[in-house]
Amino acid sequence: MGMPLQQKVGALRVRLRLRLKRQRLLWRSFRSRHRLCVATDRTAQIGRDDILAFACVRNEVVRLPWFLAHHRALGVQHFLIVDNDSDDGTRDYLAAQPDCSVWRTEASYKASRFGIDWVTWLLMHYGHGHWCLTLDADEAFIYPEHDTRPLRALTDWLEAQNRPAFGALMLDMYPRGPLDAQTYAPGDDPFAILRWFDADNYTVLMKPLLRCLWVQGGARARVFFADEPRRAPTLNKIPLVRWNRRYAYVNSTHSLMPRELNQMHDANGQPLAAGALLHSKFLHTIIDKSREEKARREHFGEPAAFDAYYDGLISNPDLWHEGAREYAGWRQLVALGLMPAIDWG
Amino acid sequence: MTVGFVMMCHTALDRAAQVARFWAVGGAPVVIHVDWRVDALAYTKFERSLGDLANVSFSRRFKCEWGTWSLVAAAQAGAEQMLARHPEVGHVFLASGSCLPLRPVQDLAAYLAARPNTDFIESVTTADVGWTVGGLDEERFTLHFPFSWKRRRRLFDRYVEFQRRFKIRRKIPAGLVPHMGSQWWCLSRRTLASILQDPERKTHDDYFAKVWIPDESYFQTLTRLYSTNVESRSLTLSKFDYQGKPHLFYDDHLQLLRRSNCFVARKIWPRADRLYANFLAQRTPVGATAEPDPVKIDRLFSKAVERRTTGRPGLYMQSRFPHRDRENGKTSAPYSVFQGFTDLFENFDGWLAKYAGARVHGHLFAPERAEFAGNETHFAGCLTDSAHLRDYNPQAFLTSLIWNSRGERQCFQFSPRDNQACNWFLATDPNAQISVISGAWAVPLFHASDSFAVTRREAARLQKIELDQIDILRSMYVKARVRIWTMADFIENPMELLQTIIDEISPRSTRRLTEVPRLVDLTGFGQFLQNLKNQGMQPRLMGDFPVDDGPQSAIARHSRPYIVR
Known part of the structure; x- marks a missing residue:
């Protein structure tokens, strides 16, 4: 109201710019549907209120059994998965699941903004009006009381609070000892091996344009990006959203447009409810995978900048650290301040 | 029944x-x-x-x-x-x-x-309720509420404001004393029938129809008229x-x-x-x-x-990233910053750890690495001593360090040689206790054997940095407990000053200091300052150090650790 005209015009320009960007992203996603082929379509089973999960995977047959079981147990009712050219039986495994629909594509992962274009198209088409959980196969979503209260309780609560989105901090979990010392078998709990995490070496910056935060730190920043912390991976995500076909993920699931959805924090110092994503990246499979990724050059940003990172992983390091914490459930994360308690109303 | x-x-x-x-x-x-x-x-x-x-x-x-x-x-x-x-x-x-x-x-x-005649209904006078959210309690009964709170919030609020300003009030019907309480009750047939069959019911209903949230007050108020035994709980x-x-x-x-x-x-x-x-x-x-x-x-x-x-002061995370200066606690616990002490005293860290009962770090913001206590390469919460990681976000480094060591007082050394990015944060944090001996940074220069041209340039640089920092520490925005002495003032009477600092760190300890740390040798320091002056630099932060050796001997006396009996 009291804003000078110049400022008003500036604000309007920013909003228009963001709107254009969002529309461009949605258009890309819409176009990318041509790259997807239906492999298994069970979407007719989706009920009006079902909670859906979306993922883009590549050679994840080892992780998928536990991944699906964990999120099914939380209350995900249907999985919509893009298979990016797997050759390890991922597609057949998914096709055999009663609650999965699968699309396959051989197109470039990088050219589709690391799968986000494909997933956004599925979200647009199937997710509208549903609570949607967008994940990678190496992420396990948790929230306070997730062991006793189903995801539906969380989404009902979010609706009662008028909150359309729910954030989560990604926690890099790692084993003690060299990464390949313990072999993970499909179906096992990956966090029986990856029992450790960094409790607090996280940095938070604000990105004013998208009004989102930028959290970095954890084991990867500590070990692989100590000389270039700015390049360390972003750890804040917004995996759970009551989707609207006008929404678009900007950068992986780190930020959303319209930018109001990124408001994961309270400016008055009040903790807003959030969850966590336990990251099972550092299973023994990481070493071969890093070799492949390094050759594939489909990573974020400039691939060459990540050569050192992949070399670091290929060398089978020990990420464990004397200050590491052993994971003991969501209560511990609340006590450590990594996840605020939910004031269930 | x-x-x-x-x-x-x-x-x-x-x-x-x-x-x-x-x-x-x-x-x-x-x-x-x-x-x-x-x-x-x-x-x-x-x-x-x-x-x-x-x-x-x-x-x-x-x-x-x-x-x-x-x-x-x-x-x-x-x-x-x-x-x-x-x-x-x-x-x-x-x-x-x-x-x-x-x-x-x-x-x-x-x-x-x-309990045939007991009415179970929470029924409290407006003066005694503590639970109304939004501030409307007594006014529920004395203002008009023609607009929907759910659908016309702005109009609702403005009309309330308007009535307050022009002192528009409704009359409460004679005999009624407004009471409020949970809308879930259990009333006896007698009381309920009396309420519903009251000859005045129309008057009551007309009045309560325009009261705000009448389901928390209608039965709660009228029960008081008829009940012989109100049990005020739901x-x-x-x-x-x-x-x-x-x-x-x-x-x-x-x-x-x-x-x-x-x-x-x-x-x-x-x-x-x-x-x-x-x-x-x-x-x-x-x-x-x-x-x-x-x-x-x-x-x-x-x-x-x-x-x-209440939130959790001093915690910074994705879900809780307060705007600057609205933090409700910038850090999670009190801590102490010492500037100049390690330059002036030998083994100050060890001495402090002994008397303050705290974790004493070296220069956490040193240019080469974060000098954690005990020369460790890491600290709680997986903080590492990497200067790159620390300097990427020095403030996050500091708040993490304090948050991670809840329950144990943290002390660290600081100096104009260190990363200065946190100066405003430190100065405006009520948890910080900052003690500065100004000009003490010159002592290592005095002891080093660099060429005088190099020394002079470095001295000028450090003095500029410390002057800027002291400007911040003397600004009107300071919330920290700040003490600044010149070097000359401090060595006049180190025992008493150190006692003040230690007392503030552990107020319950009645233990008196029995020794001060050993002062480094300052023979010739006055001459060193004079040399800087001769080279055109003006050392402004050390206080008075005469060139002749008179006061030097006084300093030499102090340099022996002494015992208070």
Whole structure:
């Protein structure tokens, strides 16, 4: 109201710019549907209120059994998965699941903004009006009381609070000892091996344009990006959203447009409810995978900048650290301040 | 004599039907009010699902909106129908569709039969309620509220403001003393009939129809006119969060609810299958003697509310990233910063650790690495000594360090040679205790054997940095406990000054200092400062150090550790 005209015009320009960007992203996603082929379509089973999960995977047959079981147990009712050219039986495994629909594509992962274009198209088409959980196969979503209260309780609560989105901090979990010392078998709990995490070496910056935060730190920043912390991976995500076909993920699931959805924090110092994503990246499979990724050059940003990172992983390091914490459930994360308690109303 | 239930329903009708059936089968008549906005199909289905029960009936439907008279009107209609159709009912219990009975009907009936004239209704005068959210308590009864709070919030607020300014007030009808309380009550037939058949009822209704949130005050006020025995508490267990919204109960509350011995709880999450299955199963009565005991639940929920409203000072995370200066605590605990002490005293760290009983770090912000206590390469929370990681976000490094070591006082050394990015943060943090011996940075230069041109340049650089920092520490925005001495002043009487600092760190310790750390050799320091001056630099921060050796001998005397007897 009291804003000078110049400022008003500036604000309007920013909003228009963001709107254009969002529309461009949605258009890309819409176009990318041509790259997807239906492999298994069970979407007719989706009920009006079902909670859906979306993922883009590549050679994840080892992780998928536990991944699906964990999120099914939380209350995900249907999985919509893009298979990016797997050759390890991922597609057949998914096709055999009663609650999965699968699309396959051989197109470039990088050219589709690391799968986000494909997933956004599925979200647009199937997710509208549903609570949607967008994940990678190496992420396990948790929230306070997730062991006793189903995801539906969380989404009902979010609706009662008028909150359309729910954030989560990604926690890099790692084993003690060299990464390949313990072999993970499909179906096992990956966090029986990856029992450790960094409790607090996280940095938070604000990105004013998208009004989102930028959290970095954890084991990867500590070990692989100590000389270039700015390049360390972003750890804040917004995996759970009551989707609207006008929404678009900007950068992986780190930020959303319209930018109001990124408001994961309270400016008055009040903790807003959030969850966590336990990251099972550092299973023994990481070493071969890093070799492949390094050759594939489909990573974020400039691939060459990540050569050192992949070399670091290929060398089978020990990420464990004397200050590491052993994971003991969501209560511990609340006590450590990594996840605020939910004031269930 | 039995108890009758008036149920107010608008969602989760299948659950409401289960509960109504439980009560009806247990021998308690039920009158159900269904919100007028529930669509015809759902209503018919609901009605039909209870069609086999003779003692369940449906009352006239009102369009209910939160905070308005419609809720009272619906309750009145239900209660009238209950009294008219069921003469065997001694008490009427007002419940909602999201209530869940925790004990068998017989228990409640027996409990009430033993107290035939008691009215269970929370009823508190406006002066004594502590729970109204939004600040309207007494004014609920004295202002006009023609606009919907849900749909016309701005108009609502402005009209309240307008009435306040022009002192527009309604008259409260003679004889009424406004009381408020939980809208879930259980009244005796006598009291309820008196309220509903009062010759003044029209006056009362007309007045309360324009009171704000009358369902929390209509029966609560009128009960006081007729009841001979008001028990001011609700038999319905319900909890509210800090915004005044009711808490939900979930499956994992099963044991807690069971042990509470309460008769009815709300609100229940409609999908809490285990709760419904357990409490609606046929159970043997606990006996009318068992009193409701919600203390445990009260404690659990008030803890949650407290956590929600106080937050966690000094914690920075994705979900809690306060704007600058609105942090409600920049750091999570007090800590101490020492500047110049290690330059002036030998083994100051070790001495401080001994007397302050704290974790004493070296220069955490040193250019090469973070010098953690004990020369470690890492610290709690997986902080590492990497200068790159630290300098990427020095403030996050500091707040993490303090947060990670909750329960143990942290001290660290600081110097103009270190990263200065946190200066404003430190100065404006009430948890910081900052002690500065200005100019002490010159001592290492004095001892180094660099060429004088290099020394002079470095001295000028460090002096500029320290002057800037001291400007900050002397600004009007400082919240930290700051002490600044010149080097010359400090070595005059180090014992007393150190005692002050230590006392502030551990106020309960009555231990007196018995030794001060050993002062480094300062012979010739005055001449060194004079040399800087001769080279055109003006050392401004050290205080007076005469060139002749007179005061030097005085310093030399102090340099021996001395014992206080």
